[in-house]
Amino acid sequence: MTRAPYLHVRFQPSGSRRRVSADDIVRTLVAEAAAGHLPPGSRLPPVRALEHELGISKNTVQAAYDELCARGVLVSRERDGVFVADGPGRREMARAGAAEAGPPAPKTPPAARLREIPLRQNRPPTGDALRLDMVFVDPDLLPRERIAECFRSVLHVPGLHRFYDAQGYAPLREAIARRLRARGMDVVADDVVTTTGSQQALDAVCRALATRRVACENPVYPYATALFRSLGAELVGLRLDPFEPLPLEEWGRVLAAARPELFYTITSFHNPTGRSCSSHELTGILALASDLDFALLEDDWGSDMLSQGEYRPSLRAFGGRNVLYANSFTKKLLPSLRIGFVAGDERSVPAIIAAKRVATLGNPTLIEAALAELLERGYYDTHLTAMQQALDARYTRCLELLDERMPAGVRWTTPGGGPLLWLEVPRSVDLDALAARLAERQVVVAPTPLAFQGEPHLHGLPLGYAFLDSERLARALEILGAELGRALGSAAAGALA
Numbered sequence: 125m126t127r128a129p130y131l132h133v134r135f136q137p138s139g140s141r142r143r144v145s146a147d148d149i150v151r152t153l154v155a156e157a158a159a160g161h162l163p164p165g166s167r168l169p170p171v172r173a174l175e176h177e178l179g180i181s182k183n184t185v186q187a188a189y190d191e192l193c194a195r196g197v198l199v200s201r202e203r204d205g206v207f208v209a210d211g212p213g214r215r216e217m218a219r220a221g222a223a224e225a226g227p228p229a230p231k232t233p234p235a236a237r238l239r240e241i242p243l244r245q246n247r248p249p250t251g252d253a254l255r256l257d258m259v260f261v262d263p264d265l266l267p268r269e270r271i272a273e274c275f276r277s278v279l280h281v282p283g284l285h286r287f288y289d290a291q292g293y294a295p296l297r298e299a300i301a302r303r304l305r306a307r308g309m310d311v312v313a314d315d316v317v318t319t320t321g322s323q324q325a326l327d328a329v330c331r332a333l334a335t336r337r338v339a340c341e342n343p344v345y346p347y348a349t350a351l352f353r354s355l356g357a358e359l360v361g362l363r364l365d366p367f368e369p370l371p372l373e374e375w376g377r378v379l380a381a382a383r384p385e386l387f388y389t390i391t392s393f394h395n396p397t398g399r400s401c402s403s404h405e406l407t408g409i410l411a412l413a414s415d416l417d418f419a420l421l422e423d424d425w426g427s428d429m430l431s432q433g434e435y436r437p438s439l440r441a442f443g444g445r446n447v448l449y450a451n452s453f454t455k456k457l458l459p460s461l462r463i464g465f466v467a468g469d470e471r472s473v474p475a476i477i478a479a480k481r482v483a484t485l486g487n488p489t490l491i492e493a494a495l496a497e498l499l500e501r502g503y504y505d506t507h508l509t510a511m512q513q514a515l516d517a518r519y520t521r522c523l524e525l526l527d528e529r530m531p532a533g534v535r536w537t538t539p540g541g542g543p544l545l546w547l548e549v550p551r552s553v554d555l556d557a558l559a560a561r562l563a564e565r566q567v568v569v570a571p572t573p574l575a576f577q578g579e580p581h582l583h584g585l586p587l588g589y590a591f592l593d594s595e596r597l598a599r600a601l602e603i604l605g606a607e608l609g610r611a612l613g614s615a616a617a618g619a620l621a
């Protein structure tokens with residue numbers, strides 16, 4: 125049984141004494157009661173608590189409490205402890221000057237005045253809903269047992285639990301750097317800072333910026349722009365149409381006028397459009413950065429989701445060590461692991477570590493060690509191969525289903541990897557109304573107005589195909605096709621009327 129919390133009273137030894145005496149306790153509690161600071165019925169510190177706190181003997185405390193009980197200031201209740209009396213003794217105190225009404229109730233402070241950060245609702249996958257809005261991979265494709273095995277194995281690593289490295293667990297940073305070098309990136313373990321998902325990589329880089337003016341594609345992953353804005357960053361949107369080449373000349377004009385400090389870019393399997401930059405476009409972005417003097421933060425979240433263990437070049441591989449490179453294991457392993465990282469160089473890393481430390485001090489070493497073990501044992505590569513095959517099959521099936529089910533006028537991107545594509549629909553379709561009708565039929569889609577800066581120049585939805593197995597995907601796309609057909613039919617009917 126939990127006892128009521130006890131009052132905390134500050135006792136001071138009188139005169140030149142070093143320790144509090146029984147008289148000091150009596151005098152202090154009488155004065156506190158007379159001043160109305162001891163609410164009747166409240167519990168006093170147990171004898172052993174005062175003995176411990178003040179470094180005095182149990183007998184001293186007991187003698188003081190006995191005296192106060194005798195005077196009627198306190199009452200002792202067997203086994204429950206000592207309490208502030210509400211009887212004659214207390215009235216005596218009142219005559220001595222204490223307020224009859226007892227101590228005033230503690231005042232209520234105002235609620236914190238909070239800023240709203242506009243975000244889409246965070247709905248965990250539950251029940252039978254067919255979630256086309258998820259960028260996660262189907263949990264059935266994730267190596268839960270092997271991760272559990274690695275956790276068990278690292279639990280007893282000597283010294284693991286003594287401290288944490290604010291930069292991240294060194295063997296994990298080693299393993300990450302090795303993987304990135306194999307992809308043509310110049311990265312050593314000292315260049316890597318682990319983070320809580322790549323979301324914290326974006327957070328740390330933005331916090332560390334000397335000037336928070338950040339360019340991003342428009343549309344872009346809305347939690348990035350919400351994050352940058354919440355850190356007071358000024359955003360510069362660069363129009364992106366996933367069906368067209370990058371308008372690099374237009375971007376150059378916007379960037380030259382706005383002079384951002386950083387361009388945050390998702391070069392592969394862009395969220396929310398699924399678009400990937402061609403190698404030629406990557407060199408174009410590097411040229412703009414060099415000519416217009418802005419840094420690059422490359423978010424490579426989807427690159428491990430390309431078929432057959434293949435990778436395409438990254439900005440970091442082409443552009444060298446100044447390019448800040450962020451990636452994450454959360455989508456491809458367990459979302460609950462929440463481990464990402466950012467690779468910088470000897471000049472950027474100290475500022476990024478400092479930014480990480482002010483936010484979280486460090487990551488859980490246990491999780492990082494388990495992940496390092498998973499990489500070390502080769503389990504991650506085995507898992508990626510199996511997952512990529514499964515995702516390839518889902519992607520192919522998704523394209524077939526879209527061909528079969530989507531009404532005329534609807535088109536989509538063909539990312540060839542990653543977890544999502546963009547479905548562009550005629551402007552006559554009311555996206556919110558469509559989402560509401562689909563929700564009634566247990567299909568979840570998420571229009572992304574928050575991904576756009578200003579009026580959206582695209583009219584569509586991201587579709588995640590990595591989360592649902594092919595039977596459920598077929599059902600979801602059949603319902604989506606039917607609802608789109610109905611929306612287009614009624615829009616056409618409306619136009620004729």
Ligand SMILES: Cc1ncc(COP(=O)(O)O)c(C=O)c1O
Nearest residue numbers: 321322323345395425452454464
């Ligand atoms: C493009 C992109 N970058 C970064 C993140 C952050 O993911 P995490 O923190 O799980 O690594 C996400 C999450 O969906 C994303 O879509």
